[in-house]
Amino acid sequence: MTDTPTPPGQGPAPRAPRRGLDRTGPFELGDKVQLSDARGRLHTITLKPGGEFHSHRGVLRHDDLIGHDDGSTVTDSNGTRYQALRPLYADYMLSMPRGAAIIYPKDSAQILMWADIFPGARVLEAGVGSGGLTTALLRAVGPDGSVHSIERREDFAQVARENIETYFGAPHPAWRLSIGDFQDVALEESADGPVADRVVLDMLAPWECVDAAAQALVSGGVLLTYVATVTQLSRTAEALRASGLFTEPSAWESFVRPWHLEGLAVRPEHRMNAHTGFLLTSRRVARGTEPLQRTTRPAPGSRDAEELNHPENDGFGGSDSTWSPEQLGERGVAPRKIKRALRDIRQGRDR
Numbered sequence: 001m002t003d004t005p006t007p008p009g010q011g012p013a014p015r016a017p018r019r020g021l022d023r024t025g026p027f028e029l030g031d032k033v034q035l036s037d038a039r040g041r042l043h044t045i046t047l048k049p050g051g052e053f054h055s056h057r058g059v060l061r062h063d064d065l066i067g068h069d070d071g072s073t074v075t076d077s078n079g080t081r082y083q084a085l086r087p088l089y090a091d092y093m094l095s096m097p098r099g100a101a102i103i104y105p106k107d108s109a110q111i112l113m114w115a116d117i118f119p120g121a122r123v124l125e126a127g128v129g130s131g132g133l134t135t136a137l138l139r140a141v142g143p144d145g146s147v148h149s150i151e152r153r154e155d156f157a158q159v160a161r162e163n164i165e166t167y168f169g170a171p172h173p174a175w176r177l178s179i180g181d182f183q184d185v186a187l188e189e190s191a192d193g194p195v196a197d198r199v200v201l202d203m204l205a206p207w208e209c210v211d212a213a214a215q216a217l218v219s220g221g222v223l224l225t226y227v228a229t230v231t232q233l234s235r236t237a238e239a240l241r242a243s244g245l246f247t248e249p250s251a252w253e254s255f256v257r258p259w260h261l262e263g264l265a266v267r268p269e270h271r272m273n274a275h276t277g278f279l280l281t282s283r284r285v286a287r288g289t290e291p292l293q294r295t296t297r298p299a300p301g302s303r304d305a306e307e308l309n310h311p312e313n314d315g316f317g318g319s320d321s322t323w324s325p326e327q328l329g330e331r332g333v334a335p336r337k338i339k340r341a342l343r344d345i346r347q348g349r350d351r
């Protein structure tokens, strides 16, 4: 069966050529291609006129890939065979140069579902870090939505901007990036009324952002926070409850256990990522309404004020609101690492 050509002037308008990684079809100049050899070793190249990929085994000409279908097997000058595939979102994320730690694809997948990121949604996000989650959000909101990312560090924002432009092949029209604190930018943006259907926070202290998120979110809008430690999770949940502006929060974490598939040895892999982070969601209650209080009785002692405010429990429910990144397990990012990430992104584009 062949496609019937559409008469001129009828049918959908021709689509602008798509760049970046979100596309299918035969390989073209400028495409990123992931080459894997028989041992599963990966190399990512960008197709250039007259370009060559050199390994210790031989030379593969980029011209031998251009015009070939995604998924083709190609052979270099020495007879070594490679499977050539356009990288997927998850491939790109896992090899992307970073400043700040990224949200891993397994958690981005959960965030898109449970923050209910829909096509056309207006999403407010902080911090942008290396742009990992932002890329997933931009793909999900589509051309009719928007993602406004807020990042307090200019150097991280630059890494994110370059990673996102490399992924999409150009600046993304639905993306806006502001440098500053979420608390300030979100409050300023929403001074005249709510501006976001969804708020997604991946940062050390989301509990400090509850009022700003409540002002920015539409009634019924979803707030999702991603944190690495139980202390952050607890503090965020308590701040949401204390605000009286959000529904009872739900929290969870997810584990992905990869499996080994070889002959009769079909079993879980010996190693897995045991911990990434906790997710928490809550919804903005309608303006002028109070959240419905939970009526189930908490376990004995679980909300005991004396226990929560005990000096040795500093950081859980006590009045002391000070914290430091080190207390929350964050290691600093050396300027050297940012420079290296930017160099790797730029070299990746040129390679």
Ligand SMILES: C[S@@+](CC[C@H](N)C(=O)[O-])C[C@H]1O[C@@H](n2cnc3c(N)ncnc32)[C@H](O)[C@@H]1O
Pocket: 100, 101, 102, 103, 126, 127, 128, 129, 130, 131, 132, 133, 134, 150, 151, 152, 153, 156, 180, 181, 182, 183, 202, 203, 204, 205
């Ligand atoms: C773990 S990183 C985010 C990673 C990002 N989600 C990704 O997938 O690449 C946390 C970021 O939040 C930023 N940050 C922390 N507190 C912030 C705040 N109050 N407002 C804006 N950005 C903040 C930090 O500078 C850092 O870049």
